[in-house]
Amino acid sequence: MNQHSTKSSVLSVLYSGLGQIYNGQYVKGVLFALLHTLFIFLMLPSVSGSLLGLFTLGDTPQKIVSGKVVHGDHSIFMMIYGIVAFLVLLVFLAFYIFNIIDAKKTGKMRDHGNPITDFRTSIKNILEKGFPYVLLSPAVLFTIFLTVTPLLFGILIAFTNYSAPHHLPPRSLVDWVGFRNFIDLIEMPFLRGTFLGVALWTFIWAIVATVTTFFGGLIVAVIINRHGIKLKRFWRTIYVLPWAMPGFISILIMRNMFNAQFGPINQYLEFIGLSAIPWFAEVGWARVTAIIVNLWMGFPYFMAMMSGVIAGISKELYEAADIDGANPRQQFWKITVPLVLYMTAPLLIMGFAFNFNNFALIYLLSGGGPAVPGYFYAGGTDILISWIFKLTLEQGQFHLASTVSIIIFIFIACISIYNFRNTRSFKEEGMIQ
């Protein structure tokens, strides 16, 4: 009874397209077989070589023979090629499996005595039923190439010793080291000290920066939206300016405004008889400066979002509260705040995740400084992400940077997945269908 489906799937396992040809779908079968052949002859040799390279990361170091450089293996290129080969292999496997399933399906149709679909109908089917996949494919290709490959690479680096000065291709080889870097991060005192110190400040920074901008925005939004405040639009437009300005320009302006020697802020402070504040020179002050600047740049965003929410709260709620004798303060705490919080809670968590990795603000404002004795290439305002940046681009400690990245990622991923799982769209998914 199942003879056609069994036979055609076995044939397709042997070689892509055979099952289709057996089923009488000649064009499709030949196309599939052609793809299979192309893969075996054109790609398989380099794919298998590259995969092997991913395993060994090269074994011939660069040598200098009688004054001339003889190139050895370049471990990092080998790793990239290996990853690409791996992805190519995955794509081929997906095609291969699809080919088997397709042959089996058509075979089953024959078993049941149904007519097989001709080539033109198949194409039409792909366009209609496979429409989602057709539309998705460009984005998926882009993402695989520009996001997934680099990320896989980044993850793999954490398990190697890729770093300056001794393991830097092309001069020398890179080797797999397993979980050595993760262990070092915990066991080596200078690394552990830096990691824990920077991580702690990153948390404090992310929490304080988010909460200050959130409540700053809330307070301003509530005040603007009060009864009887004139020129609401005028105020709102002014307050949006810090958000509307290109971020890096704002930060660079602030960097100069807070300049301890020549900046206007200290000049005003001295003018009214106070002493100048070392905005960037002392760790404590540098952190405060970062928070102030972030508040300035960040509150308009929350203000704009909350203004919409507050304006959207039904007037009847307040009227009802008035009738029940609630005073304005009670109305604020019992109606406005809970509703705004409810509507903007996802933004609050997104804000936290954003600030946790707010590289531009820290790096452009203070460069991570001032220096902290005992820190491994990090300064007092450095957050994890800016530390990674320094480790990577300035110090060539790629292995450590990747290790810390993975830790950050796991943390942020947990928060965000929790956040998204708890938001409406994910829960309502089932209802839309």
Place this chain on the structure above:
Amino acid sequence: MTTGKIKKQLTTTMIYFFLVLIAITCIYPILWIIMASLNPGTSLFGTTLIPDQLSTIHYVTLFTEHNFGLWYRNTLNIAFWTMITSVVLVIPTAYVLSQFRFKGRKTTMMTMLVLQMFPGFMSMIAIFLLLLQLRLLDTHLGLILVYSGGAIPFGSWLVKGYFDGLPRSLSEAAKLDGAGNMTVFTRIMLPLSTPIITFVALSNFIAPWMDFILARLVLRSEERKTLAIGLFEMVTGHMHTEFTMFAAGSVMVAVPITILFIILQKFVVQGLAEGASKI
């Protein structure tokens, strides 16, 4: 006057005082940088809010001593093509994720979600090496591809939230009338989603004006620089000697971007609010 009235007036005065105070804080840095750009001197030290005399010399030297015009064109070029590419990539992706139920949909969505959470330059070295191998290093195309690729995960999520809000009955009715998937997409869904398309387009247009990390990684040569790199080098390279020049450059960049932003602010807030309340 009763005490109640006085109290009320006092509160109102306090509130306006507060509003004015915040307004000053918001405007002062902007005013300061504009005045700095009109200062005749070159350094931060000599910069005052009200200079003795105004001069437009820095706006001129930006073009004569630096390649400011060229940076501007480069940035505009990159921003434009990033905008086009990312809209073309994001909108169909979001549409499919929102309106279709197919195998691998949830996996795709979770993957996108997870991907956008990786620290961006964790992948920097690899991007650098990949572009190097493809001979796209130090080209605008390379940078445009990197930006557009990076825009996909988050953008798709945001736009998907918007599409989720569109009534499904519309597309179902059209399908009953015999419209194919492509027709439904181009004739019904796209016209309905102008706000979110505007939002995605705008945010991807603005992004290249702000970014300097990836730009710095990809672009190496002087004649391919973007504004962000050029301006950054002015204030960090030397001992603030080019501060007023930086100020002039900042004004030239910030004015159009800020105006663009404020005009479309309503769009942005709507887009964010609608997307955000749903994601």
